[in-house]
Amino acid sequence: MGTDGLRVAVVGATGAVGVEMLRILEERDFPVGELIALSSPRSAGRSIVFRGEDVTLRELSLDALDGVDVSLSAAGASVAQGFVRAASSAGTVCIDKSSAFRMEPDVPLVIPEVNPEALEPGPTIVAVPNCTTIVALMALAPLHRAAGLRSLVISSYQAVSGAGRDGMRELAEQVAKLHDQVEDLGHPDPASLPIGDVFGKTIAFNVLPRIDAFDEVGSTGEEVKSVLESRKILGLPDLDVAATCVRVPVPVGHSVSVLARFTRAISPEEARDLLGAAPGVELRDDPSRDEYPSPLEAAGRDEILVGRVRRAGNHDDALQLFACGDNLRKGAALNGIQIAERLFGV
Amino acid sequence: MGTDGLRVAVVGATGAVGVEMLRILEERDFPVGELIALSSPRSAGRSIVFRGEDVTLRELSLDALDGVDVSLSAAGASVAQGFVRAASSAGTVCIDKSSAFRMEPDVPLVIPEVNPEALEPGPTIVAVPNCTTIVALMALAPLHRAAGLRSLVISSYQAVSGAGRDGMRELAEQVAKLHDQVEDLGHPDPASLPIGDVFGKTIAFNVLPRIDAFDEVGSTGEEVKSVLESRKILGLPDLDVAATCVRVPVPVGHSVSVLARFTRAISPEEARDLLGAAPGVELRDDPSRDEYPSPLEAAGRDEILVGRVRRAGNHDDALQLFACGDNLRKGAALNGIQIAERLFGV
Numbered sequence: 001m002g003t004d005g006l007r008v009a010v011v012g013a014t015g016a017v018g019v020e021m022l023r024i025l026e027e028r029d030f031p032v033g034e035l036i037a038l039s040s041p042r043s044a045g046r047s048i049v050f051r052g053e054d055v056t057l058r059e060l061s062l063d064a065l066d067g068v069d070v071s072l073s074a075a076g077a078s079v080a081q082g083f084v085r086a087a088s089s090a091g092t093v094c095i096d097k098s099s100a101f102r103m104e105p106d107v108p109l110v111i112p113e114v115n116p117e118a119l120e121p122g123p124t125i126v127a128v129p130n131c132t133t134i135v136a137l138m139a140l141a142p143l144h145r146a147a148g149l150r151s152l153v154i155s156s157y158q159a160v161s162g163a164g165r166d167g168m169r170e171l172a173e174q175v176a177k178l179h180d181q182v183e184d185l186g187h188p189d190p191a192s193l194p195i196g197d198v199f200g201k202t203i204a205f206n207v208l209p210r211i212d213a214f215d216e217v218g219s220t221g222e223e224v225k226s227v228l229e230s231r232k233i234l235g236l237p238d239l240d241v242a243a244t245c246v247r248v249p250v251p252v253g254h255s256v257s258v259l260a261r262f263t264r265a266i267s268p269e270e271a272r273d274l275l276g277a278a279p280g281v282e283l284r285d286d287p288s289r290d291e292y293p294s295p296l297e298a299a300g301r302d303e304i305l306v307g308r309v310r311r312a313g314n315h316d317d318a319l320q321l322f323a324c325g326d327n328l329r330k331g332a333a334l335n336g337i338q339i340a341e342r343l344f345g346v
Numbered sequence: 347m348g349t350d351g352l353r354v355a356v357v358g359a360t361g362a363v364g365v366e367m368l369r370i371l372e373e374r375d376f377p378v379g380e381l382i383a384l385s386s387p388r389s390a391g392r393s394i395v396f397r398g399e400d401v402t403l404r405e406l407s408l409d410a411l412d413g414v415d416v417s418l419s420a421a422g423a424s425v426a427q428g429f430v431r432a433a434s435s436a437g438t439v440c441i442d443k444s445s446a447f448r449m450e451p452d453v454p455l456v457i458p459e460v461n462p463e464a465l466e467p468g469p470t471i472v473a474v475p476n477c478t479t480i481v482a483l484m485a486l487a488p489l490h491r492a493a494g495l496r497s498l499v500i501s502s503y504q505a506v507s508g509a510g511r512d513g514m515r516e517l518a519e520q521v522a523k524l525h526d527q528v529e530d531l532g533h534p535d536p537a538s539l540p541i542g543d544v545f546g547k548t549i550a551f552n553v554l555p556r557i558d559a560f561d562e563v564g565s566t567g568e569e570v571k572s573v574l575e576s577r578k579i580l581g582l583p584d585l586d587v588a589a590t591c592v593r594v595p596v597p598v599g600h601s602v603s604v605l606a607r608f609t610r611a612i613s614p615e616e617a618r619d620l621l622g623a624a625p626g627v628e629l630r631d632d633p634s635r636d637e638y639p640s641p642l643e644a645a646g647r648d649e650i651l652v653g654r655v656r657r658a659g660n661h662d663d664a665l666q667l668f669a670c671g672d673n674l675r676k677g678a679a680l681n682g683i684q685i686a687e688r689l690f691g692v
Binding site: 016020151153155157161168169171172175176179180182183185186187188190193200201202205206207208209210214215217218219240241242244246248249250251252253255257259268285287288290292293294295296297299300307308309310311312313314315318320322326328 | 362366497499501503507514515517518521522525526528529531532533534536539546547548551552553554555556560561563564565573586587588590592594595596597598599601603605614631633634636638639640641642643645646653654655656657658659660661664666668672674
């Protein structure tokens with residue numbers, strides 16, 4: 001890094017995750033010498049404010065990435081597929097939050113608190129895991145290190161911003177339409193329920209157990225990601241994972257209800273001690289004071305909130321817990337910037 | 347039953363479940379000779395409409411139940427404790443949806459499609475299970491009969507009407523206050539978030555993994571009910587059940603994400619065949635047509651909607667599924683009236 005700081009590109013700078021990236025770069029005083037803010041052709045030419053100065057949005061292209069030290073990409077998989085390999089060959093370190101490269105054998109998939117060792121070879125492409133996987137593994141990794149994970153059952157409660165700004169807008173529009181009919185929704189008229197392009201069914205006042213497309217055995221893309229990414233990050237290729245991923249009408253903040261089995265007995269007290277000492281985790285778990293986490297409390301925060309830690313049934317080797325995290329921040333933007341901090345010794 | 351029909355009392359006739367009871371008695375043409383509508387002192391004297399006629403609400407008392415054939419009670423546990431034993435001794439069959447008598451050894455706990463045999467001795471008190479338990483067991487009982495349940499992991503997504511009209515009102519008020527700030531809720535100001543008496547934290551745009559009070563090991567009342575009631579209804583006193591119960595900002599319709607292990611291999615295809623033939627269940631499970639259930643689709647309906655049936659990991663003896671049901675109807679009022687229909691040969 002030169003004395004003038006790094007040349008940093010943010011790809012997808014106007015999206016829900018991109019906006020958080022810019023905010024977090026400011027908050028953490030990341031050594032940005034020059035910011036290259038890249039967007040779709042539609043937004044190019046508009047300007048955004050970064051550290052009090054206007055920055056003009058440019059259209060994403062390899063030329064625009066020329067000489068860039070690090071690209072933080074908040075774009076989707078198809079956009080990432082179009083530039084990441086070429087940009088990294090040209091010398092730009094690409095930190096990519098899309099699903100495009102996560103399962104590539106030569107690309108580390110990294111949560112810095114969980115598997116920082118994967119950053120050792122000095123990679124030129126690093127993938128940021130799926131937001132749900134990050135929330136779950138931030139809570140589980142400290143327990144895994146101590147007691148060895150054997151199996152996981154996960155049910156998620158995922159915010160609409162996981163589908164970006166369009167998802168936020170769709171929820172807002174539907175809630176605006178229905179908010180004065182809440183008491184009538186016990187007998188809804190199906191014809192009057194709003195349906196948008198993003199979620200396929202009404203998301204306001206509803207929960208939808210389908211995120212991403214179905215595969216041939218009836219799992220969704222989101223569920224398959226949770227399983228495969230957890231195995232890769234933890235280095236447990238045979239980990240027994242069952243996931244059900246569900247969209248809920250929450251703007252920001254993903255939650256997971258987890259049942260974890262370990263290779264040895266582990267008490268809730270030991271688990272709480274481990275979680276209380278884990279970086280990036282905030283324990284919110286005191287039933288006597290009615291203390292437990294919720295996603296609205298995690299929104300806008302860096303920490304993953306963990307609570308409801310308790311023994312699963314009569315099994316002394318199994319725990320249940322509930323974890324909540326900001327899917328745009330630790331679930332995406334913050335995790336990417338933490339990777340950049342490690343790679344560039346910030 | 348006389349030729350003029352039964353004398354039927356509805357206790358808690360103005361509450362969320364009571365209103366559904368009256369509606370369902372009309373819908374199913376239940377042989378009501380005389381309706382005695384009972385309420386709290388606050389509502390007594392007002393009138394409601396039943397089958398097109400005004401019925402004056404009376405205050406609940408043993409005198410008011412004198413000569414009543416069947417009492418359908420939608421009141422809470424403390425109210426039920428005050429009258430059910432005495433009324434049943436005086437000859438009224440009491441069908442009670444509260445938690446007061448569910449675990450009493452002499453009181454059957456009944457879902458008519460699941461354990462109708464428990465009604466055989468002609469009981470004078472019958473308890474209606476918890477709404478979440480009903481939704482889960484309606485989906486699981488057909489599979490259990492075929493393959494023998496061995497263990498359950500349940501995470502719930504429970505509607506605010508589970509906390510009655512006050513819960514509905516609290517959600518409606520909070521959504522009215524917040525609905526034009528959805529995009530700001532990524533960075534909420536905790537001081538500006540509305541908090542009501544029913545849920546303790548903001549329920550609008552949030553999920554709360556705490557329903558009912560915590561016990562000394564950190565489980566909630568709702569979770570303990572799910573475990574104990576499932577065992578009693580299925581006659582499996584040692585069934586291994588782990589439950590996490592979560593409130594979601596849905597007006598009506600409880601959902602459960604379930605992982606079930608059986609004593610023998612059972613394929614998703616076999617499970618779908620069993621569920622498709624099960625009374626009171628509607629299979630909504632065709633990934634190729636993007637078909638899956640959601641609670642807003644279950645609201646106002648009698649059937650429990652079941653979908654997302656699939657193998658859990660690589661286990662041929664374990665399935666995952668998602669079920670949704672109207673917590674006020676099959677989860678409470680309808681289940682009670684179905685019990686009355688069986689007891690009185692309707």
